[in-house]
Amino acid sequence: MASHIIDALVKLPFADKAYDIATEFMTEHRGWFVIIFVLPFSLLFDIFFQIRAAIVMRFYSAPELHNERVKNIQNQIKAHLESGSTKRLCTARGGWQSISPGNRDYKTSGASHQISVNLYDILTLDEENMTVRVEPMVNMGQLSHYLTPLGYTIPVLPEMDDLTVGGLMMGVGIECSSHKYGLFNDTVVELELVLSDGSCVSCSKTKNRELFDACPWSYGTLGMLTAVTIKVMKSKPFVRLEYFPCYDKKKGAALFQKHSEEQMADFVESLAYSQHEQVVMTGTYVDASEVVYAEKNSIGLWYKPWFFKHVQSKLLANKDEGSTVEYIPLRDYFHRHTKAIFWELEQIIPVGNHPVFRFLLGWAVPPKVSFLKLTQTQKIKELYETQHVIQDMLVPMSKLGEALDVFKKQYDLYPLWICPYKAYDYTDAEAPHRCFLRKPEGTKKPFLEGEKLRSEMYVDIGAYGIPQAVLDKKPFDAVATGRKVEEYVAKVKGFQMLYADSYMTKDEFRSMFDHVHYDKMKSKYDARGAFPEVYAKVCKKGQALWGKGGEKVAEEGKKKK
């Protein structure tokens, strides 16, 4: 019905003209378009979803429905296998719905067979074992709304409300508690997956460990995730946040490294505003009774300035390098960068941090990333690809200063997000290979001593915005620049976070990420290649390989028939 109406409208004589006017408005007046259309739709969508989640939690037994929904996924995969189709499997979540900036062409090119994974619910909170079992489409906003009032949190709660458990588990999730707990997947204790033959399995450190170890960074290429059990820990209602303004790059990097390695603080983060200026922040959970009310700051309130602007004010006001302290409600802290989408909203709604805008419309931001993606015109997409950078790189902590110089030379954009990450090494005689994340080689002091688990401290540097060269109207080659940064990261044995554009060749990719265990698991659990290779899903050059090689699945399917 809807498609008939659209077809009829398209045939109307003024349709082309109307389309051109709309596209021009969406491109040239993006800010107004976002304020008038994207903000209200984002709000309505969120309200609908919150009501839905509340009803499901209250009236339906999600665990029982869960088993039926998993059966449905098994049936979809079995039917695909039997159909003899050569198409590779991926989830049916639209490319525009994902937080990653790209649109995932394999979802629209017709090359994939898409499996509906309608799994949006929190299943059980186990207070005895301190875990929460959730379905993969549960997002961070839903989890923090549910857990914070109960006095719990998950150890690594990545910032943006719409990030999903499935995407963070099969991809990567980091937050400024990662200096203690590692990545999101390090806090996961059990997974449930539907494999390429349609069977449903659970895996953990003690059950099917080899599969469990292979899932992080596998981007849904080993099976469809259907449930995730995550550790929970007690939280407190406030965070005592201490801001340390730094005016010298060496001192800034040293202070950040010290706080990350000391592990006294529950959260460590830094925002760099220029080559020399950064604000290092350390946060600690505190009870309401410890809050100094004169220093309380509910940064999540609608009229409050954007967090990165607020942090910058510490730098401007405080040239003497003394630190200042604030007490921030926990949920406000967890989602401190959500309102301004880190700092990306400034380019979309330049007046967004003006006090008048904040008072009148501050409650309506941020627009949903998915709706921003959905309403990008071709021209905007091209601008984001060629004149804008969205990139995160993990490098060994000892290289922080050097890496900041590389970012300055190649991208020259600020603020930069700086977040520590403690990479645990769980390998033992039974499972000697660390999957995807290579063991560091040749660094002087690869592992921190005196701990039960060996580990190495890394740091994530995130660059989001327009490079100075573009602002100065000088030439900027996004691909060449991206390649140079990738080369540097590979040289220092770092890792690219793969949610954004990656230009690596297959060999470079396989040399950055350890495939020994992954290849084994791929042959064991997906020998016919029902799912694509991870390279084909995440790297630009790999996406050309997406459709190729599904023949084995088809043959197998025909034989079965």
Ligand SMILES: NC(=O)C1=CN([C@@H]2O[C@H](COP(=O)(O)OP(=O)(O)OC[C@H]3O[C@@H](n4cnc5c(N)ncnc54)[C@H](OP(=O)(O)O)[C@@H]3O)[C@@H](O)[C@H]2O)C=CC1
């Ligand atoms: N703080 C942080 O750590 C941040 C991380 N990110 C990035 O964004 C990603 C998360 O974004 P989000 O939109 O939630 O997820 P995405 O839709 O981007 O999914 C990420 C990957 O996980 C796969 N996946 C998701 N759900 C399942 C499932 N149920 N079974 C099998 N595979 C699955 C997807 O496969 P498919 O393509 O088939 O759907 C995709 O390859 C992370 O991976 C991270 O790289 C972004 C911002 C912040």
Ligand SMILES: C=C(/C=C/[C@@H](C)[C@H]1CC[C@H]2C3=CC=C4C[C@@H](O)CC[C@]4(C)[C@H]3CC[C@]12C)C(C)C
């Ligand atoms: C990985 C981290 C954080 C990343 C975010 C800052 C970016 C992740 C995805 C980015 C975006 C996706 C799509 C967009 C649509 C465009 O029309 C506008 C830009 C954007 C909203 C863009 C903005 C930055 C991201 C949200 C860290 C935390 C590890």
